[in-house]
Amino acid sequence: MKSLDELRKIRDQVRKDLELRGGQHRAKVVVCMGTCGIAAGARETMKAILDTLEAEKVTDVAVVAAGCQGFCEQEPLVEIHLRDAAPVRYGHVDAEKAARIVREHILGGHTVDELVFG
Amino acid sequence: MRDLSLHLLDILENSAKAGATRVVAGVSLENDILTFSVQDNGPGLPAPVAADPTHPYCTTRTERPVGLGLALLRAAAEATGGSVTVAGAAGRGVRVEAVFHLGHVDARPLGDLVGALVTAAVGWPYDLVVELGRPPGVVLDMAEVRRALDGVSLAHPSVRRWLEQALGEALAPLQEQAAGVAFGGTR
Ligand code: FES
Numbered sequence: 602m603k604s605l606d607e608l609r610k611i612r613d614q615v616r617k618d619l620e621l622r623g624g625q626h627r628a629k630v631v632v633c634m635g636t637c638g639i640a641a642g643a644r645e646t647m648k649a650i651l652d653t654l655e656a657e658k659v660t661d662v663a664v665v666a667a668g669c670q671g672f673c674e675q676e677p678l679v680e681i682h683l684r685d686a687a688p689v690r691y692g693h694v695d696a697e698k699a700a701r702i703v704r705e706h707i708l709g710g711h712t713v714d715e716l717v718f719g
Numbered sequence: 720m721r722d723l724s725l726h727l728l729d730i731l732e733n734s735a736k737a738g739a740t741r742v743v744a745g746v747s748l749e750n751d752i753l754t755f756s757v758q759d760n761g762p763g764l765p766a767p768v769a770a771d772p773t774h775p776y777c778t779t780r781t782e783r784p785v786g787l788g789l790a791l792l793r794a795a796a797e798a799t800g801g802s803v804t805v806a807g808a809a810g811r812g813v814r815v816e817a818v819f820h821l822g823h824v825d826a827r828p829l830g831d832l833v834g835a836l837v838t839a840a841v842g843w844p845y846d847l848v849v850e851l852g853r854p855p856g857v858v859l860d861m862a863e864v865r866r867a868l869d870g871v872s873l874a875h876p877s878v879r880r881w882l883e884q885a886l887g888e889a890l891a892p893l894q895e896q897a898a899g900v901a902f903g904g905t906r
Contacts, residue, residue: 602857603885605867611881612871634842636788639729640720644831644838655876664874666842668736 618660625684628662628707633678635669641676642695649696650679653703662707675718681706692718722830723819726795727755728839729788730815735843737761737813741862742843744836745850748893751822751900752801753829758814759845763807773803792817799823821900829897833886840864840882841873851889858889 632638632647647664654662672678675692679702682688689712691702698716705713720726727744734742739759747754773789792815793803799820807813819826836859840847846862859882868878 602859602863603888605863608864608867608878608881611875611877612868615871615875615877634728634732634838636729636732636791639725639732640791644725644728644834647838648834651876651879660875660877663872666838668732 615660622661626661626663627684629682630662630664630703630707631667631680631682631688632664633668633670633672633676634666635673635676637669637673638676638678643677645696646677646679646694646699649699650703653700654707657704657708659708672718683707683710689717691716720791720795720827722828723753723755723795723826724830724832724835726788726792726817727757727832728835730755730757730792730817731835731839731843731847733788733815734759734761734813735845739812739845741846741848743848743850744839745855746832746890746893747851747853747855748821748896748900749853751820753819753821753897754816755819756814756816758812760812763809763811763813764805773805789815795819795827799826821897822902824902826902828901829894832894833883833890836886836890837879837882841879849886849889851893859886 630650632643632650634643650664670678677694679691679694679699680688681702694702694716702713702716705711720729731742731744734757737759739761742757742759745756773786773793789805796803796817796819800823801818801820803815803817805813805815836849840859840861846865848857848861849859850856851858871878
């Protein structure tokens, strides 16, 4: 297994960054990783979200996976939880739409209405 | 599923749903025979499910049946002349092993194995252990990673990059070999 020393350095850097921002995440993104989600391309969707956040140098957004939510026909499924706002659920989110949701909703603060469902 | 790595990602979700806290995923490739194994420490399979766990209607929950993913896995393995075995008496965790012949004309490509394993390692709350080869060597132990991170989120991009590097270095020879033995060569 790769040495963990480098990882510990990364950890210290992340802590410093978070402290500068008051230690709080601005948003949480949930990507459904159930069987239907994976088959519909959820791994690529998640990757696009992470890549977009990285490209925009955003480090205070948590991206997490969830199991099946019972909306399998809407896969890939993404939920955005902004701090102090009700969660918004988007359906059929491919990589391109994922990048758009990150830019417009998380960074811009505007829900992307035509992609919302439920 | 488009590729075999997505099947592995999918069976790793079953262990999360089952509430496992430690899951060992093994990958090995000998000649063109690819083996995936997943052993969890969850509650195991209740007796009726244990009788035929890859039946597509077999489920232990109210949403999509667990058996759907296993049935898809079995179909993908059998299409290559391989097989899937699922073992797990109640209380002893579940072990899934899938064997594929990558050289078979109907074998799907291996796909992004590193991406699948990183997604599971970061996405699911259990400690994923990744073992490579035979006899297996541990190439990633998320319990140690979590300890080193000491509360810092796994989802942080730089942490994720580190995981991708760690697994990427370890699995590169296998990915290369898989591309070489695939039907029709590299793809
Ligand atoms: S698999 Fe995601 S909602 Fe069912």
